[in-house]
Amino acid sequence: MYAHHNALGVALSLRPSEPVTLVRPHAATAAARFFVERFPGRSFYAVKANPSPDLLRALWAGGIRAFDVASIAEVRLVRATLGPQAELAFMHPVKAAEAVAEAYFAHGVRTFALDSHAELAKIVAACARDGVPAGDLQLCVRLRVSSAHSKLSLASKFGVSVAEAPALLSAARQAADALGVCFHVGSQAMSPQAYADALAFVRAAIVEAGVTVDIIDVGGGFPSRYPGMEPPPLEAYFELIHRHFEALPVSYSAELWCEPGRALAADYASLLVRVEKRRGNELYINDGAYGALFDAAHVDWRFPVALVRRHLSRASEMGFAFYGPTCDDMDHMKGPFVLPADVQPGDYLEIGQLGAYGQAMRTAFNGFGASAIAEVHDAPMLSLIPGEDERAEALPPNVTPLFARRTG
Numbered sequence: 162m163y164a165h166h167n168a169l170g171v172a173l174s175l176r177p178s179e180p181v182t183l184v185r186p187h188a189a190t191a192a193a194r195f196f197v198e199r200f201p202g203r204s205f206y207a208v209k210a211n212p213s214p215d216l217l218r219a220l221w222a223g224g225i226r227a228f229d230v231a232s233i234a235e236v237r238l239v240r241a242t243l244g245p246q247a248e249l250a251f252m253h254p255v256k257a258a259e260a261v262a263e264a265y266f267a268h269g270v271r272t273f274a275l276d277s278h279a280e281l282a283k284i285v286a287a288c289a290r291d292g293v294p295a296g297d298l299q300l301c302v303r304l305r306v307s308s309a310h311s312k313l314s315l316a317s318k319f320g321v322s323v324a325e326a327p328a329l330l331s332a333a334r335q336a337a338d339a340l341g342v343c344f345h346v347g348s349q350a351m352s353p354q355a356y357a358d359a360l361a362f363v364r365a366a367i368v369e370a371g372v373t374v375d376i377i378d379v380g381g382g383f384p385s386r387y388p389g390m391e392p393p394p395l396e397a398y399f400e401l402i403h404r405h406f407e408a409l410p411v412s413y414s415a416e417l418w419c420e421p422g423r424a425l426a427a428d429y430a431s432l433l434v435r436v437e438k439r440r441g442n443e444l445y446i447n448d449g450a451y452g453a454l455f456d457a458a459h460v461d462w463r464f465p466v467a468l469v470r471r472h473l474s475r476a477s478e479m480g481f482a483f484y485g486p487t488c489d490d491m492d493h494m495k496g497p498f499v500l501p502a503d504v505q506p507g508d509y510l511e512i513g514q515l516g517a518y519g520q521a522m523r524t525a526f527n528g529f530g531a532s533a534i535a536e537v538h539d540a541p542m543l544s545l546i547p548g549e550d551e552r553a554e555a556l557p558p559n560v561t562p563l564f565a566r567r568t569g
């Protein structure tokens with residue numbers, strides 16, 4: 162891996178003709194440390210946001226010891242990367258029986274999520290030894306909650322309704338050493354109230370079921386910063402969650418867990434791309450919907466962008482749309498992405514906040530899958546992590562060209 166100070170350093174020294182993923186392990190370690198120190202419970206990193214082994218190690222360096230995995234491949238990956246000390250929770254509510262068995266017997270996984278009686282029976286059967294049920298299962302019942310406060314809904318696919326939850330909680334209690342309730346408020350939750358509303362559902366389900374609950378897992382959904390999306394500080398989320406957790410009728414020793422994906426990974430990576438063609442306010446760049454920019458194309462997500470030139474442009478700014486490199490019309494990102502009006506073919510652009518759901522989505526469609534990786538040491542373009550956000554904003558747009566960047 163190459164190491165450089167920033168995107169400009171990479172652009173000048175490599176003149177890359179393919180997109181380069183710029184990684185910032187220091188930013189991921191800072192985000193990890195922040196959750197470890199400030200979230201009033203345990204943080205499980207949701208591996209699906211970005212399964213890069215380098216990122217897993219950076220989070221480990223910041224104190225993250227637990228991981229939310231959704232597939233047997235993620236189970237194997239985390240074990241192989243971080244060894245036996247990593248705690249794994251298999252939180253996909255619909256699993257193959259073979260995956261459950263391998264996770265339990267070969268990888269020491271004890272925590273499993275479920276949202277149906279059929280899945281409960283599957284887990285119990287897959288973890289039994291010679292017909293004797295396992296006595297050490299931690300089972301988390303996934304509750305369906307509203308995604309009303311979130312930019313990306315997770316409300317329709319998984320989760321048992323509040324009406325059906327009590328029966329499932331009672332059944333899971335019989336099979337579990339520790340019983341948990343989990344949910345996901347949707348990704349990029351823009352208000353802490355999302356968690357308060359969900360915890361009100363949790364309360365109703367627990368009271369109705371009359372069972373002892375040992376784990377409350379508030380899932381992911383913690384936001385990051387993007388153009389046009391300025392969430393409240395993460396501490397406001399933690400404070401409200403803590404207050405509502407403390408008021409729940411759970412066992413005295415009950416644990417509070419969370420599963421951040423985006424909030425731990427977003428700052429980790431940005432992308433260096435080259436403009437291959439300009440048509441008015443449309444830029445044809447060398448990465449796109451089938452690469453790291455899936456969300457920009459499919460849910461019109463806006464990312465911070467900066468023109469990467471040795472000498473800062475004095476042109477005024479304007480909004481651009483992007484086309485990716487494949488031959489598909491859908492490889493289009495409408496933005497607007499705000500850049501100096503004199504962007505030309507041959508220019509490099511940095512696109513920020515792609516550590517979560519960026520690199521992880523890359524395909525090789527149409528032969529455009531390649532992306533080199535370079536480590537950079539500057540601040541992420543935006544950040545919601547205290548300390549990192551100040552470093553990001555401390556970069557004035559017009560002072561030292563080698564360090565300067567514009568975001569929009």
Ligand SMILES: *Cc1c(COP(=O)(O)O)cnc(C)c1O
Binds near residue numbers: 207345347424
């Ligand atoms: C995707 C997912 C997460 C992570 O969500 P973010 O919005 O990235 O924080 C956590 N838990 C589960 C079960 C998920 O499916």
